[in-house]
Amino acid sequence: MATELTARKSAPDAAPPKKFKITWPIVLLGVAGLLTLLSIVRLITGAGDITSGGTVSAALSLAVPIGLAGLGGLWSERAGVVNIGLEGMLILGTWFGAWGAIVTGNPWVGVAVGALGGLIGALLHAIATVTFGVDHIISGVAINIVALGIVQYLSKLVFSGMRGGGETQSPRLPSIERISVPGIGEPLRQLEANGWFLVSDLAGLLRGLTQNVSLFTIVAILLIPLSFFVLWRTAFGLRLRSCGERPVAAESLGVNVYTHKYIAVLASGVFAGLGGAFLSIVAAGIYREGQTGGRGFIGLAAMIFGNWRPGGLAAGSALFGYTDALQLRQGGPSVHALLLVVALILAAVAVYQLVRQRRTRAAVITALVAIAVFAVFAVTDTVPEQFTSFTPHLTTLLVLALASQRLRPPAADGVPYRKGQAK
Known part of the structure; x- marks a missing residue:
């Protein structure tokens, strides 16, 4: 029994699940995928x-x-x-x-x-x-x-x-010089x-x-x-x-x-x-x-x-x-085409959440949003000028909403500090 307990203690612990790490090959693959998606949307729209x-x-x-x-x-x-x-x-x-x-x-x-x-x-x-x-x-x-x-x-x-x-x-x-690769x-x-x-x-x-x-x-x-x-x-x-x-x-x-x-x-x-x-x-x-x-x-x-x-x-x-x-x-036409890009990206995110993360509820919500965005794209030919000018700010809100769950700010960010204070 003692030998068995010793063997169990000395046995290596189960390896923790590997954390997804962004590397240069992944970055380049992501850029290539995004460029391919934009090319497809350009041909369609x-x-x-x-x-x-x-x-x-x-x-x-x-x-x-x-x-x-x-x-x-x-x-x-x-x-x-x-x-x-x-x-x-x-x-x-x-x-x-x-x-x-x-x-x-x-x-x-x-x-x-x-x-x-x-x-x-x-x-x-x-x-x-x-x-x-x-x-x-x-x-x-x-x-x-x-x-x-x-x-x-x-x-x-x-x-x-x-x-x-x-x-x-x-x-x-006065202007600063601009250069080009000849x-x-x-x-x-x-x-x-x-x-x-x-x-x-x-x-x-x-x-x-x-x-x-x-x-x-x-x-x-x-x-x-x-x-x-x-x-x-x-x-x-x-x-x-x-x-x-x-x-x-x-x-x-x-x-x-x-x-x-x-x-x-x-x-x-x-x-x-x-x-x-x-x-x-x-x-x-x-x-x-x-x-x-x-x-x-x-x-x-x-x-x-x-x-x-x-x-x-x-x-x-x-x-x-x-x-x-x-x-x-280009205003309206380009932003309208961007709706299709957003719909396709959201659909891909929904599949990832369902298959890899096993988050069924989140995948369903994301899929519904993707369908809604695609429906707007399908039934319209352009977007209002007021919406077009608001696009960068709307992007800011959407990005922060989607990214909020994975954020980890510095632990003492915004916390007042005084020298010699207790932990």
């Missing part, structure tokens, strides 16, 4: 703009400020500080970026000044939340309100006296024009990603893997993330929690300021009041969709940028 090079280029440009705002939220919340004030920091970045570019005549100086504007807003947020323990939501809302008032005052003071400027806008701004633009355009299944769609994707791309866009894209490396592959990143998970435990190991929280919040302001500078200098070539359009909040949604990870954040930003690009370029 005739909405050629859903995979055109122009749409991809516009989506990339529209995704950058959302991604930069989301990246700011990622840094801040990984250290345990909720940053609702990203919208205000974006606003500061748009104005200060435009002002810096006009005063110096150098758009890159404007980019740096825009980052400084976002940094100022983040400093106020850090002082309020980290030093004085103000509720993070209240402080963020205050930053949004104050930032809007500041730029309105500064516009009347500075831009209204400039030629081509006014109380709500700046003169034209020798492939025209061949890709010809392939795209042929309308072939998958081949033309792939050509449109490549043309949008390789032609007439702003240098600022390339810099912004590189900030995503850089943030991943710093936060997940360095000792500094581990300490910063520990402040958002278990700050008391981090303090007991010698981590200066206040310092790391300050660094994270200030970094979030820099990223948001860069996003604002992109809007005024690259996307519009001019500062206009209200041009952020709630992108700070959409950036937060992209961060939540990405489960507080840089890769998921990039995917969420691309999704929101793509839906925004569709409604701006």
Whole structure:
């Protein structure tokens, strides 16, 4: 009996079920599947703009400020500080970026000044939340309100006296150089024009990603893997993330929690300021009041969709940028075709829930929603203009609703911290 008990104790435990892990092959397979789905929908509906090079280029440009705002939220919340004030920091970045570019005549100086504007807003947020323990939501809302008032005052003071400027806008701004991969633009355009299944769609994707791309866009894209490396592959990143998970435990190991929280919040302001500078200098070539359009909040949604990870954040930003690009370029027909895409994706999700997850009730609900969306697509030829303009915001709500069950925010996110407090 003793020998049997010893054998049982020494026997290895049953292997736990393997957790689904996203790897590069899975990502590439997902992209290929999505492109194939879009190609099928393009052939069925005739909405050629859903995979055109122009749409991809516009989506990339529209995704950058959302991604930069989301990246700011990622840094801040990984250290345990909720940053609702990203919208205000974006606003500061748009104005200060435009002002810096006009005063110096150098758009890159404007980019740096825009980052400084976002940094100022983040400093106020850090002082309020980290030093004085103000509720993070209240402080963020205050930053949004104050930032809007500041730029309105500064516009009347500075831009209204400039030629081509006014109380709500700046003169034209110097532009940042755009580059293209040489020798492939025209061949890709010809392939795209042929309308072939998958081949033309792939050509449109490549043309949008390789032609007439702003240098600022390339810099912004590189900030995503850089943030991943710093936060997940360095000792500094581990300490910063520990402040958002278990700050008391981090303090007991010698981590200066206040310092790391300050660094994270200030970094979030820099990223948001860069996003604002992109809007005024690259996307519009001019500062206009209200041009952020709630992108700070959409950036937060992209961060939540990405489960507080840089890769998921990039995917969420691309999704929101793509839906925004569709409604701006061709409006109704493209958004109408998008209904069929949504219906097919929901049907696939329902099958996955039923077969792999054994969640019958959830699968039935998802299938019913897919049928409803398909019915709307089948009985209509287009969508109302009001719905079209609301598409990016509706996408935000749907994504957050569908992703809410798998989210795991930092454990101490938004929790006030005081040095020496009990666990």
